[in-house]
Amino acid sequence: MEVRVKVNGVDRSAVAEPRRTLSDFLRHDLELTGTHVGCEHGACGACTVIVDGEPVRSCLMLAVQASGSEITTIEGLMGADGSLHPVQEAFRDAHGFQCGFCTPGFLMTTVSFLDENPSPSDEEIREAISGNICRCTGYGSIVAGVQLAVERRKEVGA
């Protein structure tokens, strides 16, 4: 059946079987391969995207359930001029990631979290990203990246 969504501000549609996951739909039907699939059972967080303002594990949602929704994926974080999102910039400056596979999930989780809680404590940061697994970094640089994004946001008074 036809699934229509607005992804990163653009109306997109494709035919998908009812059983097709949102992650497969985004990756293989819409060719937005920035969203990664790490476990297919909602435990690793790599496939996190934002659906109607909420972070969602796209491997646990069916494409048909997302029909009519507004979705933001990693491809939609950059500015129209190609500039990095402040969280992307902070992660770059903190050397946040290594292999990059879990990265899109951490970014979408963090962006969504900081929208809810713009000045979190270190403990709240660790708690917020504890649903995402990174196997490379030991998390220190990711936590530092989130902290840096928070500090910068405070500096510009946003």
Next chain:
Amino acid sequence: MSATIGGAARYVGASVHRVEDARVLTGRGRYVDDLHLPGTVHAAFLRSPYAHARINGIDTTAAKALEGVVAVYTHEDLAAGGVYPMGVPEGPPDYKLPTYTALCSDKALVIGDPVAVVVAESRYVAEDGLQLIEVDYEPLDAVATFEQATAEGAPIVWDGIGTNVMYREDIAVGDVAAAFAEADTVIRRTLVSPRMTNTPMEPRGGVCEYDAGRDELTYYVATQAPQLLRMFVSGLIQHSPTKMRVLGPGDIGGSFGQKVACFKEDVVVCWAAKQLKRPVKWIEDRVENLSVGGQAREETMEAAFAVKSDGTIIGIDVHMKMDHGAYPAVPFPAAVFTTLVRVMLPSYLRTPSYRFETTIYATNKGQYVPYRGPWAAETLVRERMIHEIAKELGIEMADVYRANAITLDEQPTKMTTGPTLEGMTVANVIERALEMADVPGFRAEQEKARKEGRHLGLGFSTFIEAAPGPADYGEITGLGAGRDPAVARLEPDGKVTVITAQVPHGQGHETTLAQIAADELGVKFEDVRIEHSDSRTVPFTLIGTGGSRSATMGSGAALVASRALKGKILEIGSGLLEVAPDDLEIVDSVVRPKGVPDRGMPLGQVAQVAYFMPPVGMEGGLEALDAFAQPPGGWVASTHVCWVEVDVETGEVTIPRYLVVEDCGTMINPAIVDGQVRGGTAQGIGIALLEETVYSDEGQLLTTTFMDYLMPTAAEIPHIEIEHMEFEPLAEVNYRGVGEGGTIGAPAAVANAVGDALGVSVDRLPLSPARVLELVDANQS
């Protein structure tokens, strides 16, 4: 912290932003499942639900009839199609080397063993097809433990071999019996390392494309070793290696040793692509990865240490039992790993007498693959035993370290097992760690807390790592770093390409190697492009990245190839500027007489001459191939210090502080080094507290999801402090590997800290809450 290669250092030593981040942070990385080749069909494997079963028949009729299914293959098809059985080609004498087929022929030997493959227009349809295949299995008793493997009347994993004991070895140095007779105390422990799995966030996968007109196969695959895979797969499917190209897709989502083997699925996918003349894609799911993606470290060590009353260790006797699962991973016999453990165990100790016995067993479990620091059992045994020695003698680990650690002024010398120790700074690293840890201060705090009913503990773990070690380490272990080649090229626009034999999968080689080449060639970091992971363009080395060799070998190769290119550039520049090559330099991408900034020629102009109007007698283009030979030394030394608090009611272990002191030589990019150290340590903490691949006594796998196979999250891993030490280098290339050390050091540090907190001997990992409560009970009873 700045290096002094090739004149003024500008990039080496700086935490330059990673080149890779521009794509991985924006969703524009390219991992193997991101490839959408036109006409791709998708493979899914039917996998055995039994740990051990005879296969009496397979009926694929209904699956083949399903709309959208392109092909269904079983072993019979592969055999008829000329696919050879696979196996480890070489091992030590008497090492039993079974051969096996890529799809099960008569028996399935492990949960998840591939029995058939369905290739279909979509992955969904391929999985539908799996449901329609009928297999007549005759379940057999399985072997799930060492004990079962050698029990009377035990089932045999490999019928043709007739025993489950695949290898035995017993090697001694010095007079072990005399040492034990002379000892004041002999400490004995049996230490168990659990079975675990590498678990990169990206599972295994590949896409193979066949060009029928040229008879050429192109295999895009997440692998650490493209050339190795090319040689093995082409041989097994009888295809010319010259007409097979194996390359990374661009990015690889981690590996930690897993993606270095030639897997059954690689063979089937490449063969199927050739049959079907369509690209065949295989991406495993997490259940497959946790079942048959490769497992590691299930090792039991029966250890005895002969000690004098001052803590001097005069003799070591260890029997290591390893469970290598059913299938030896091509091309690594498990004896490779036990050999590394045997050679490395005496490590930095002066201990003259040493015996190491090895037994390797086959069981009906997943195959043993290298996992980040595959020899780490040596550190677990030695450091746990040093903790026990200290406890027994009523002294600190510090005292045992000081009584036994080889110091810099004793070097060069030999490790007990033979490798040359030179520039090995463990004694200095230990002293720095002790200074930072303040053991007496902690003991006071511990005592005070204990009165309040709180259980604090402190644990150390010290190791040295051949990263890559000296040449004789390679001769002794059979796993030498040898030489690493690289190509450096000045492009027509004056920019630089360096082709490395390293195969990055998270290490940031596109950044670190560019830092080195930019400094050597006097160009901007942004003007250096690193090319890698393509068997067609990369100079041949069998192993790409692995064994902590890339910091020295990959960097050294980038340096010598850049230097050779620089020589060629200066030669052309000499003709153009009429100045002797030795009197020229390259600064900011301009070739100029030394110290004369206004009389130079931009590299782009030199390149144009070289490419478009080469001087008579000179070959066109500007390219240099060179190989870097292993330098002396090559030892990394490190001490991990772990502070824990154990909740004796819940069994929970928390880590309020964690410190790593290490000497990896000059850091190319400190932020990348810190990332490697912290990432490795986090995996080691996972090993200590959480991770275990569990099979039932019937060989049924119980950890098939991330709900059962637990890995650390940001909530469990503390801030990890790092103290870098750097000593006088032995050689120009003084960068040494740090990728594996964290994972090697952490398990014993955490175990010792928990043992210290509870006053017990921690003999088995992981220290799950249930196991900690058992230890609490044991202590109270």
